[in-house]
Every structure is written in C-alpha cells, then in structure tokens.
Amino acid sequence: MSAAANGRTAPLTRQGVQISARGFSWQHAERARPAIAGLDVHIPAGQKVLLLGPSGAGKSTLLHALAGVLEVDEEAGPRGQLLVGGQDAFARSFPVGLMQQDPETQVVQSRVGDDVAFGAENLGVEPQEIRARIPQALQAVGLGALGYEHRTQELSGGQKQRLALAGILAMRPGLMLLDEPTANIDPQSIPPLRDAVIDAVESTGATLIVVEHRLEAWARHVDRVLVLAPGGGIAHDLHPDALVSDEELRAELARAGVWIPGYVPQTSPVPQASGAPMLHAEQLVCARGGQVVRTAPASFEVTAGSALVIRGENGAGKSTLALTLGGLLEPVSGQFAASGQLADGLLPSPFSWKAGALVARIGSVFQEPEHQFVTQTVREELAFAPLRAKRGAAEELKYDARQVEARVQELLVRLGLQDLAEANPFTLSGGEKRRLSVATVLAASPDVLILDEPTFGQDANTWRELAQLLIEQLAGSTAIIAVTHDEHFAAALGAHELVLAPAQAASGRPSSAPMLDAPVGDSWLAKINPLAKFGAIAGATLPLISTVDWVSAAVVIAATLLMLPLAGLGIGAFFRRGWPLLVAGVLAAWGIALVGQDSGRVLLDLGIFDITEGSVAGGIATGLRALAMAVPMVLLLSTTNPSDLGGALSQQLKVPHRFVLGALAGMRLLGLMVEEFTTLTLARRARGIGNLGTVRQRVGAKLGQLLALLVQAIRRAGRLATTMEAKGFGTGQRTWIRTATFTRRDGAVLAAGILLGAAAITAAIWAGTYNLIW
C-alpha cells in the first residue's frame, strides 16, 4: 500500500515523475498480435507530451499500462520494462491520474464534493487534508462556484470532464494521462478544459501525456510529440513545431486520420441544386415527451438536393428539433408538414406515419451509432430498413427481396465493408460503426436524411468518407439536415444555416427520468442516520409478516401518516409518491376476495369462484397489510441520499466498501440509462420497427431493445470501472470525508420503530384479530 503512504505525506505541490520504457510489450487476451511491441522511450519529469498514431497503434493501451489498470492474467500480460518514477508501473507506487473520452464515466459519485474526494479517499489521505484540497481543486478547474452538494448528473459534458480533472488533482498525481479528453464534448468547451489541464500540470510540475485526434487545441501547449508506429515502437519523436512546418510528416499523419492543425480533408464540390420543397416548418416548437423545456420557434423550408445545418448553443434543443423533423416526436405547436411529393399519399404530418412508411421517406441517423443497431450482422442491418420500407398511400413494399439484396451488396461495396458483411455490428471500429449507421438509413433511400452530430469524435478519414457519401446523396437530390458544430463539415456540404435560439425554460438537462439521488431537503428525518431509519422501519413492519389482520396494519399506516411532517412531506406529495402502493393494495385485496378461503355469507357467485364475507375480510386485511409494509419506506426514501446510506452501510455495518461504492457508482448511471431507453425507443422507430405487429414481433422488438440497453450499460460500466481503478479504488484501506455517526437521537428513532411494531401486534391481539399465518 505504498500509494496510501504517499498520499498521507504528499506536499501541496508534487514533482512530476519520469517515465521510461525498455523493450516494453503488451499482449491482450485473444489477440493475434501484441497491442504494443518493443517500446523504448524516456520521458523526463514534468514534460508535456502529445501522443499520436494511427488507430490500433496501442495509444490507449499504453496509457492504461502507465495508469496500472491493465489486468494481468493467463492470457494477457507485459514483457520488458515500464517504469513510472523508477518503479514498475504495474505496482502503482505513485498516484497517476487518467482521464478518458466519455464524460459520463469519468464521474463516479453523485455529489460534486464527494466526486472530487473519491480518489484521495481511496489513497487513504486524511479527511481533513482532503477537505482542504477540494476547494483548491475545484478552483483550479474553474468549477469553484459549484456547491459540494451539487448533483453531478446536472453538469454538462465539458463540466463533467473538468470535475474529473479536479478529482485527479486532489490525488496530487505526478503523472496525468489524458485519453482523447475532448472527443465527446462540444467545441466551445474544449479550450477551457485544455487550459485547466495545462495550468494544473504547470503549477504542480506533473508529467502530462495526452492522446488526441484534434491537434489544433494541444499542439502549441506541449513540449514534445511522440508518434507510435502501428507495428510497435516510436515512429517519430519531434518538437511540436514540426506539426506545422514538416509537410512530409503532415501528409503522413493526415493519411492516418489525424487532425493536424490547419488541415481540412478534400471533398468533391457540391452540385448546385434548386429542388422541389420537401419539408416546411412555420413557428415550429418542439419538446421531448413530458418535458417543460421547449425549443424556440423555428421557421424554414427544406428542398431536395440541398443541405441545412442546425446550429445553436448547448441546451437549445437541436437534437429535439432533429427528432421532430424526423417524425419521431410530435410537434408541440406551430406548423410542420411534408410536401405532397414527400408524403406520397399520406397525411402531411410525418409523426402520423407508420414506421415502415417513415423509413422510406425520412431517415434519421442518431448521434450514437449503437443505438440504431437492431440485428446480429452487418448484412442484416443493411437489409433491415429496405425490407420494411413502404410507399404510396396503399403502403405497398418499396423493394422486393431481389432489389433489397442488390442494394445491400451495392452499399457493402461502396462503404468498403464487404469483408465485414457477416460481422456483428457492435464489434466494428468507431469509424466503421458511424459509416454503417448512415448506410443502414440510406439503404431505404429516403428523400430526406437527418443526422445528429455526425462528425463528433471522428478522425479525419472517417470525416472525409462521410462528407463524400453525403455529397453523393445531395447529387442524387436527397435533402440533408444535420445538427452540427462543425463549420468545415457545413462548408463541405454547401449547407444553409439555421441558428436555433436558446430554449425557453431552465438550462441544463432537466429530465423526467426518476432519480436515485433526488434532493432530500432538510427535514428532521433527513438528519437521522440512514441505518437507524432503516432499522426503525424493519422494526415496525417485519412483525406484520406474522399475521394477516386489519388492526395491526391500520396502526402502522396511521403512525406513518402522523410522521409525514417529520419527513417534510405533505399529504399530497405523499400520495404522488405512494399511489402505486395503493393500486397494489387494492389489487391484492381483490385477488384474495376472489380466490381466498371462503366463509360466511356468499356475496357474489361468479361460477367457480365465490366472493364471501370471509374472503372479503381476508382481502381487506391482505390489502391493508401490503400497504402497511410498504408505506413506511416512503419516509426513508424521501429523506435519504443513497450515498449516505452507502457510507453508513460501509462504515458502520462493515459491508465491504468495494461493493457498496461499486453499487452506488452503477446507480449513478440510472438517469442516463432511462434516457437511453427512451432514445432507443425512438431509434427503433427510425429503423422501421413499429408499435404494431404480431405478439412474436413485439416481444422480439422489446428483447432487442433490452439487449441494446444492456450493451450500452455494460460498456459504460467497463469504462467506469477503469476510472475507479485509476483513482485507486479497491486497493486497500480508504478514508471517508463524510463520517457516519450514530447519536442518541438516531437511537431514539430506532427504538420508536421497534415500539411501533410491538404496539401494532399488541393492538391486534387485544382486538382479537391477530392470526398467525404459519
């Protein structure tokens, strides 16, 4: 646990560490060739290095090796030597900071203060020391204005990356590793993030290694450029100026898809077109289902063979507008209509079209290609939409099977995916996935094509292929609408521009999704130890298991209602939260009344079943009992932050913190997953999967959606696990900045719960309704 020892004695500013590799290789499990082979390099302490190379050259693998998060097993392992600060990198003797692409998985905890502290806690740094580091770190990354209790889920992508950086700074690492930190954030957020990184390494003296496709942002701020060779080793070791002056090098890097400063890939000229109108919008206002945030009114026309680019600030609702134009969301107000030519016999509102009719007319390409994959092979994926495309008012099939086969073949060749025809779409590389997701939509040859941030995170080669493909579509008089920040892309398509004004309600990303970390307010019960509350509820409700009677149940329900003010809940708020319980209670009561044990007078004769006085009494008792066991939980849930519950479980009940914090980290992704589930529903309509069909088709469609959700969730979890490991998680004793305490008041709450349980049972025995169920 040398890392822990280091953390405790760390000075406020730490010297950088040097790195040296001698004949270093890394072999991944189940790969034919090593990811890195025979690497020899020395990086002195405090140097700022930009690491480049074609995809597959092992850049990420090298960063992960330096961070000590690569896993050695029977099949995977290193050869040669890789030293960080003179020690074996895999021994992790020094804290190393690692930041990856996906902002969602760089944040671990649900509250800003906790997240900054996470890494330092794992290193065993004294809580007092960590508390001093938090404001410094937040200040350094420009998030000083955020409160510690601010929910991390509400931050934008760029802010999340900066928060992750703050967490890394609080660990006082001698080495910072950044793996495409700006690939998934919007261009305006890149300079502030870059500046925060550079300021931090310059003031702490830490060594920096950045892997990045887009060099413009970094080239002038680093000391050295290393280019990895695909076969292994270092191809070039240069001063950053060479990226501007050395034409041969520039050409080589451009071929490898690297975005060198001042380089725009060549594309064909766009044909001049003045085609027929396709879509017309007048004061169109859009919103995601059930949300209050609405886009500013927009008016425009889209014509065949021309491109329209939608721009606007973050949170303006550009994606929402694109989904509406794609016939996936219903407009809130204003006019939005397809021309007679596009509608081809159907009503003018695209939202009213069935999925099969929609894919033949308007195609939508989502930002995340994986959201759109619905089959197991590339070939099936391409055939999917054309097989379902319908034309005309009579909705006859647009293509017969032979035509579909021909189209699939043509697209496979056009995209250079012939060799991958039988591959699973999820296993393709990032660029291949992007091309495939566009092609699956083009396959049904829609007259209008809508794309959401198609060039986000793409290397220069994929960018050029994509632009070229779309220019061909324009020539074939398809209309293109793209949401993009990318000016070069807009210029390549010769696009008109629509700037969407900021949305009308609050900023950020308000969501109708359920939250696990909802604000708990400052009611009396919110200050009670979560375990005490939990114990009290167990004490009050578990005795009810022994009996089915209405008296004991009624006592517990009444007591719960009386305690609502302690939880800061009004009766209205309580019912809004608890109504499903009522429904469940009624349902349980009805079930027993129908098939429960009969006795007494028959009230209703339903053939096989009777409803009798006895079964009705049993039903009422069962329903009340179900309610009584459930409602007290509302008191706990509405006054407890899961993170505090986790802290108490781990500190006071000694539940292993790896499992508690791992579970909490997973739970933080809940809101994201709900959002993703909703997006998947829309993406599947965009692929031609309707809400109708046989039971078999519908079950199949739902299973496919579940599978897609799990794929996303598992990938995210893998990245999140890497983040947590890089922050020293799970290696030894950790400290906690929030100490769970158990006061006399907590004891009183626990005792009250147990007393209530006893009182309920006593009351039932006294009233003579108690009946033991066993």
Add this chain to the structure above:
Amino acid sequence: MSTSRTTQRSTWRVVDIVIASVIAVASGVVFWAWSASYGLFSLAFTAFPPGTALLTGLWLFPAVLGALIIRKPGAALFCEVLAAVVEALLGTHWGMPVLISGLVQGLGAELVFALFRYRKWNLPVALLAGLGSGLFAGLSEAYVVGSVAEYTEAMKLFHVGATAFSGLVVAGLLSWWITRALARTGALSNLASRRAHLEPAFAVRK
C-alpha cells in the same frame, strides 16, 4: 500489489462489481419501464388473479443474468438484491418487502449455481437457477412472508407452481439467451463470460 492484479476465479475484480451493479440498475430500469404495462397485464388476470404469478419471472431475471455474465460466487444474490434496492428507491413498488423478496429470489438462483460449484453456466443450469429462484419466490409468498396467505391451499400450490414456471422460462431461458447475444456483441470482452456465445448449450464448459 502486483500479485493482487492476477485474477483468481472466485474473487471479484472492480470491473465485475461495477458491471454487476450496472446490470442490476439496468434491470431496475426495465422494471420501471414495464411497471406500467405490468398494471395492464395484471388487469388481464382480473378474472383469475393467481395468474399474475406467471409474470413474476420478469422480476427474477437479474439474478440469473448477473450470475451468467459475472460468473462469480454471490453474483446472483448481489444483482437481485441491488435490483430490488433500485426498485425500492424508485418508489414504484412494494417497499420493504421488495428487499426481502430480492434476497429470497436471489438466494434461490444462487443455491443452484453453488450446487454446480460455480463451474457450469450452460442452459440446463440457467433453467434450474430460474426455477430455483421462482420456487423460492413462490414458496416465500405463499408460506413465509404470506402475501397470499389467505389463498386456499389449492391456490397456494398453483401460485408456487406458476411462479416457478415463470422463473424457469423468463429468468432462466431469457437470461441464457441474452447472455449469448451480449457475448456476440463483444460487450463482455473483459469478463469470464466473454465466450458464452461459443459454448455449447448443454455440454459442460471446458
């Protein structure tokens, strides 16, 4: 520390813990998304409420799925309990008893995997685990926790049988199928189940 980085078959790595958690949370999302349709489905059983037991399997799949994917002791229990916690935290269903159910259901599946000493993860074992989970759920509802304590004896037996059957089909078969489909996408590449789609359905693993 370098020794701790070599995996042992039964110890949980950080990635196992986080992926298991996320499977449980994703299952919680599925519960949440389907709770509305569950209401509709159960209305279909108004004429014969014990039939709703046939839908219970849907609440059991995290146990089997988690174990088939993570392949570590305790995975079934961990995933099912955490999914129940998520469900309780979302506040849509039954409250405290949901935690007890989670524990009981997870235990039913866990015992089956333990019986095979955490070495077999094929279709028959998955089906048995689903059955075990359903059986435990049904028995506890009918005889221990007593949510259907007032049923007649015949109805209780029906309830147990229907829950077990539902566990076998939905939790067992469905989880096995999903695990293979996931492995095919490459999403399980850093887990013990990464080759699940290549394993025979019935034979023993290696």
